[in-house]
Amino acid sequence: MIQVKELTKIFKDRKRGEVRAVDGISFECKPGRIFGLLGPNGAGKTTILRILSTILRPTSGTALINGADVVEDPLKARRQIGFLSCDTKLYGRLTPREMVFYFGRLYGMKEDAIARRAEEIFQLFGMKDFIHRRNDRLSSGMQQKVSIARTIIHDPPVMVLDEPTFGLDIMASRAVIQFIRKCREEGKTVILSSHVMAVAEKLCDEIAIIHRGRILATGTLKEHQERTGKEDLEEIFVHLVGEENGANIGH
Numbered sequence: 745m746i747q748v749k750e751l752t753k754i755f756k757d758r759k760r761g762e763v764r765a766v767d768g769i770s771f772e773c774k775p776g777r778i779f780g781l782l783g784p785n786g787a788g789k790t791t792i793l794r795i796l797s798t799i800l801r802p803t804s805g806t807a808l809i810n811g812a813d814v815v816e817d818p819l820k821a822r823r824q825i826g827f828l829s830c831d832t833k834l835y836g837r838l839t840p841r842e843m844v845f846y847f848g849r850l851y852g853m854k855e856d857a858i859a860r861r862a863e864e865i866f867q868l869f870g871m872k873d874f875i876h877r878r879n880d881r882l883s884s885g886m887q888q889k890v891s892i893a894r895t896i897i898h899d900p901p902v903m904v905l906d907e908p909t910f911g912l913d914i915m916a917s918r919a920v921i922q923f924i925r926k927c928r929e930e931g932k933t934v935i936l937s938s939h940v941m942a943v944a945e946k947l948c949d950e951i952a953i954i955h956r957g958r959i960l961a962t963g964t965l966k967e968h969q970e971r972t973g974k975e976d977l978e979e980i981f982v983h984l985v986g987e988e989n990g991a992n993i994g995h
């Protein structure tokens with residue numbers, strides 16, 4: 745379960761001055777559900793997910809991960825989270841297998857538990873052919889799979905996924921989507937960001953449309969459709985974001 749209340753993050757940027765990347769956002773993600781953040785470039789998605797995974801401190805507001813406050817109790821919050829970001833770096837000289845084992849040990853897992861879980865993950869993502877090659881010699885899709893593998897080695901109850909299908913081909917992206925669905929079936933709490941409408945439409949139980957650090961609307965696809973009178977998510981998105989842009993003309 746993730747509970748976010750009045751979350752705000754202001755960056756002090758030398759050129760742009762104060763940037764309100766996240767501006768008083770509140771929402772809840774429940775176990776066994778997939779919550780999607782959908783928004784244009786710069787909307788604040790990555791910033792929200794970084795705060796949830798305790799990499800960034802919020803300027804104000806709170807976020808609880810299964811009851812653990814990301815500011816007050818970051819270690820407890822972090823232990824429950826698998827955080828995947830599209831710019832996660834891999835150790836180039838390690839192999840995928842070494843990398844996954846390394847992270848398993850960091851999470852305090854026993855060797856045989858790591859081996860069992862790693863085997864399951866390598867199988868699931870079709871990684872067997874390249875687990876003994878160096879990370880820096882892998883394609884970007886293969887590297888993304890390694891990032892996912894190391895994110896989930898400790899089988900966390902809460903998954904925080906920033907653009908999880910970014911840079912993947914159709915087959916790899918299907919594998920990731922299947923995996924996210926499996927997380928839902930297992931009762932995990934999943935939050936993901938995307939600007940790929942099809943991913944959000946297919947996958948998310950609830951979608952928050954965010955723009956300029958604010959939530960413009962939250963709900964199931966059906967609720968968005970009823971509220972806007974539009975059929976597909978792209979139209980709904982353009983409708984909401986366009987309305988907001990229009991309303992700002994002249995400010």
Ligand SMILES: Nc1ncnc2c1ncn2[C@@H]1O[C@H](COP(=O)(O)OP(=O)(O)OP(=O)(O)O)[C@@H](O)[C@H]1O
Binds near residue numbers: 757790
């Ligand atoms: N470290 C930082 N310092 C200053 N400004 C930042 C920093 N990180 C993010 N920002 C600004 O905060 C805003 C939100 O950025 P964020 O990366 O959260 O957006 P996003 O929704 O993930 O966008 P994208 O779809 O392009 O990934 C942007 O205006 C960005 O320039």
Ligand SMILES: [Mg+2]
Binds near residue numbers: 789790791906
């Ligand atoms: Mg981003």
